[in-house]
Amino acid sequence: MKPVSWARSPLRRLGSVAWGSFWSVPIAMLVATLVIVAVLLWLDAVGASTALANQGWPLAIPGKAAQELASSLVAVHVALIALYFSITLLVLTLAGGTLGVRLIDIWIARRLTRVTLGLLLSGLAASLIALLAVDPDASGAHVARLTLVVLTAATILLLGWLAMALHDLARTIHIDTVIAYLRRRIVDDASAFSDVVAPPVDTDWTRGAVIAAPRSGFVESIDFGSLVRAAQRLDVRIEVSALPGDYRIKGEALGRIVGARTDDEHLTKHFALSGYRSASEGSSFTVRLLVEIAARALSPAVNDFYTALACVDALGSAMTAQGQLSQDAPWLGDEAGTARVHVAIEPFEDLFDAPLKALRHAAAQYPVVAIHLILMLCRARQLVGDPTVRDLLAAHAEATRAHGVQVAVFAPDGQAIDRAIAAPLPATD
Known part of the structure; x- marks a missing residue:
């Protein structure tokens, strides 16, 4: 998946x-x-x-x-x-x-x-x-x-x-229109690979040659179909370790190649690098945009916590949609069903961990937003089944609670934040 x-x-x-x-x-x-x-x-x-x-x-x-x-x-x-x-x-x-x-x-x-x-x-x-x-x-x-x-x-x-x-x-x-548009993009983007091969192949990637970035830049896209065909032609296995949205300095690894031939210099053409971030990075870019809007709304110059609440709602839908996908690093196969490309990533954590930390720092100063973020993390947690995703969401909810309590100036605000993590949640199927 x-x-x-x-x-x-x-x-x-x-x-x-x-x-x-x-x-x-x-x-x-x-x-x-x-x-x-x-x-x-x-x-x-x-x-x-x-x-x-x-x-x-x-x-x-x-x-x-x-x-x-x-x-x-x-x-x-x-x-x-x-x-x-x-x-x-x-x-x-x-x-x-x-x-x-x-x-x-x-x-x-x-x-x-x-x-x-x-x-x-x-x-x-x-x-x-x-x-x-x-x-x-x-x-x-x-x-x-x-x-x-x-x-x-x-x-x-x-x-x-x-x-x-x-x-x-x-x-x-209009801010609400923008947030709704970004939410739809992330949810619609949560789809599955159609060419996953099972079972996975045991491979010692330490013996492989590095596929080095030809120049510095952000990974914008990866042509997995062409990468699978190239691996079949060379009779090799390829590990992809760079996610769209990741920044690579020239010479750093985009992945590794193991097999009979590891000297093909044309594999980098299947990785599109750009000097700046853009919407073609998919969900990675969109999640960061939502967090940027929320953080900007919570800045002293804007002070619009209703916009931040809307961003938290959108992130809740995004976390649920992405968290319900399989979190196993997939193997992609050729027409014969032979495993060729291993997408070695930690998907949900890479997508949400850093943005949620940034949002927590901005939301902790606003008890209403901190409480809403805690509740949304708990609500998303009960809708996903993967233990790794559930643990990550629980950890962020607890970190938001601790941070909010620590910076709360008014004692009742700190108590309300402290109680939010155990608040009753809406019923689910």
Whole structure:
């Protein structure tokens, strides 16, 4: 079973980077717009403009009026772009100060955001081309009536789209929306490997050669499928000891290889390294984002413990979903069922231990948050069956209790924290 989830392929990471680029979709839409405008101008040239003129008012636009309309459309689209960028910059600046700058990636990754930018840029480009194409002294095809009519209708529709996009922007960076989104990502990410081989193979990894990191950086993804095929081709067994989210200095071990051939230098290509953390790391990155939001909310500058409580709730769902997966380090096999790759990790502890410690330090100063964290750890503990996970959650609950009692200034607060660890919990199936 897959203990924690991550992006499995560097190709997926490259696709994520390309798709996550702020400009990828707008550029594609801009190119498509140029093609559409060219087709409209061609239709005008072969008779569409003259046919519209024969329809009379309001489609019989004279050349001078057509030029003024095209000029007005350019001004409207420039104003819309300026408005959208100004509001976006203001909102994201405020969000970066309260939520953290890493969460801006969530807004950039939204399809609606990039489509909106593409529509705005495409509208401006089409308006400029229409302005260039209109001949104010002409009366036939060179007035480009069809192009102007279509562009005017598209601009009216764009106004409605922009209103929706601005509303979506406000909702996207709303703190409760962000926390709910991060919670869903972690829970949905809790899935299992489909190619696990049993029983495990006894291997002396100390005899193996180290698969060294080719450069310093964060492990973003591991292409396990390609790694299994490479192990089959070389007739070796491979141990993976680096988790997505782990930082490796150049030369440190990503894993080990044992078998007939241990000199293949191309195995590192199955590990994607990046100079910075990103959402492609999967649950590891998302859990840390939740803790960062909670810690920032509990800072003296923000002092928003309701946000911290929401983050604790989200972490409770995440710990339960990840804790219910098998915690055994899996062996992955090839088509013949031969064990090839050993994912030698301690999944739940690696995913939650350090973040929970960081959250405890922030929550201990707030009795309400400390009590809520203790109760959530106890609730998650009763929903998972793995003894290792249960022991870890119990240890964090006890550490939070001891820390909260130690720093409590008001005696009743300390007593309430002390009692929380034995409080009755909601019934379960």
